[in-house]
Amino acid sequence: MKNFQYYTPTKVVFGKDTEEQTGALVKEQGGSKVLLHYGSGSVKRSGLKDRVCASLEKAGIAYVELGGVVPNPRLSLVRQGIELCRKEGVDFILAVGGGSAIDSAKAIAYGVKYDGDVWDFYLKKSFPEAAAPVGVVLTLAATGSEMSNSSVITNEEGWLKRGCNSDLGRPRFAVMNPELTYTLPEYQTMSGCVDIMMHTLERWFSHEKDTELTDYLAESVLKTVMHAAKVLLKDPENYDARAEVMWAGSLSHNGLTGCGRDGDWACHQLEHELSGMFDVAHGAGLSAVWGSWARYVCQSDVDRFAKLAVDVLNVPYDYANPERTALEGIEAMEAFFRSIHMPVSLTELGVQVSDEQIEELAYKCSFQETRTIGGVRALGRKDMEEIYRMAR
Numbered sequence: 096m097k098n099f100q101y102y103t104p105t106k107v108v109f110g111k112d113t114e115e116q117t118g119a120l121v122k123e124q125g126g127s128k129v130l131l132h133y134g135s136g137s138v139k140r141s142g143l144k145d146r147v148c149a150s151l152e153k154a155g156i157a158y159v160e161l162g163g164v165v166p167n168p169r170l171s172l173v174r175q176g177i178e179l180c181r182k183e184g185v186d187f188i189l190a191v192g193g194g195s196a197i198d199s200a201k202a203i204a205y206g207v208k209y210d211g212d213v214w215d216f217y218l219k220k221s222f223p224e225a226a227a228p229v230g231v232v233l234t235l236a237a238t239g240s241e242m243s244n245s246s247v248i249t250n251e252e253g254w255l256k257r258g259c260n261s262d263l264g265r266p267r268f269a270v271m272n273p274e275l276t277y278t279l280p281e282y283q284t285m286s287g288c289v290d291i292m293m294h295t296l297e298r299w300f301s302h303e304k305d306t307e308l309t310d311y312l313a314e315s316v317l318k319t320v321m322h323a324a325k326v327l328l329k330d331p332e333n334y335d336a337r338a339e340v341m342w343a344g345s346l347s348h349n350g351l352t353g354c355g356r357d358g359d360w361a362c363h364q365l366e367h368e369l370s371g372m373f374d375v376a377h378g379a380g381l382s383a384v385w386g387s388w389a390r391y392v393c394q395s396d397v398d399r400f401a402k403l404a405v406d407v408l409n410v411p412y413d414y415a416n417p418e419r420t421a422l423e424g425i426e427a428m429e430a431f432f433r434s435i436h437m438p439v440s441l442t443e444l445g446v447q448v449s450d451e452q453i454e455e456l457a458y459k460c461s462f463q464e465t466r467t468i469g470g471v472r473a474l475g476r477k478d479m480e481e482i483y484r485m486a487r
């Protein structure tokens with residue numbers, strides 16, 4: 096097991112009606128004027144925004160609003176948010192929504208404390224040294240952003256999607272009421288389940304093998320989400336399944352399933368270019384590329400792929416041919432994605448990619464050929480092109 100730090104400062108307030116505690120939680124964190132940041136309307140339609148506002152008012156917290164966050168959240172709105180916070184003297188940013196609203200809130204939180212351009216952090220030209228406090232009322236179980244140190248923003252100029260990781264951005268609290276996810280369309284629910292699985296899998300694929308407890312935790316997260324996703328296909332208002340998925344989402348990306356090892360984030364890097372260029376749902380983009388990535392790198396760690404097949408996907412171990420076990424595991428994972436109506440190719444994702452676009456995706460993903468990605472196998476620009484091609 097490698098040395099590690101495990102830091103999860105987010106206070107989790109989980110369960111029915113917990114959004115009513117939002118105002119008190121902001122107060123507890125010393126907030127007095129809030130930026131209420133949300134998406135394109137779901138929180139208005141569901142009545143959640145009104146309930147959160149009532150809770151803020153009850154606690155004597157003033158607030159201003161900035162809605163309009165879109166999936167793959169945009170830099171231009173982040174800049175607007177920073178200006179608004181400065182003008183209004185906001186001292187606490189409250190995201191009400193999914194990963195996009197949370198990531199946008201984190202970016203605003205970095206930006207208000209910085210004299211330069213907030214995009215510097217996403218280009219790694221600079222690193223946050225301060226951030227306004229962020230709180231979350233979660234409406235979509237997927238990204239784990241409610242406990243993670245990361246924020247992913249898309250710059251409309253050039254459609255570059257880039258991340259910034261800093262512990263300063265970890266939310267102070269996360270209100271998680273599984274009932275708030277009942278209104279999600281099936282596609283978003285399933286896309287979220289894939290994302291949660293991927294955060295777990297991308298930590299699970301590691302050259303560091305002596306991490307037994309971390310392996311068991313990761314496998315439990317995977318099995319729990321796979322089971323609950325099937326339940327939710329038939330019964331979207333099943334509270335217990337919604338609750339399992341929501342909690343799994345947080346645990347999949349707060350560091351727990353990566354303790355003691357490095358991960359392999361190749362699928363995430365490949366997908367971020369896809370959703371940056373084609374504006375697809377992140378989880379669906381991940382399931383569209385995972386199988387191609389897995390087949391491309393499988394030879395580099397047959398044992399690990401075979402372990403996934405046996406421990407998580409119930410594939411019998413072929414002692415004479417472990418590689419066959421590994422490949423059957425990849426097929427079983429793709430069959431699972433299909434069974435929850437998630438795409439396993441770019442065409443199924445609804446994206447027709449030309450040869451030129453594949454070159455552009457790989458060029459961007461390799462940061463103009465200045466980096467490789469992946470842990471199981473280091474992937475350069477040509478490898479990335481090949482994986483995108485296989486995924487078509």
Ligand code: NZQ
Pocket residue numbers: 133134135136137138164165166167168192193194195196198234235236237238239240243244245246247275276277278279280283287290348363370377378
């Ligand atoms: O905008 P509204 O109207 O709220 O609609 C949203 C949006 O259209 C809708 N929605 C959310 N909650 C709902 C709901 N509709 C009905 N009922 C509800 N309860 O769902 C749509 C998608 O929302 P979004 O927030 O974009 O989805 P998600 O949570 O999957 O976030 C995706 C973004 O997070 C990034 C992704 O790359 C993508 O940009 N990620 C962030 C991470 C992090 N910060 O740690 C890690 C991830 O790997 C990921 O990269």
Ligand code: ZN
Pocket residue numbers: 238290293294363377
């Ligand atoms: Zn993700």
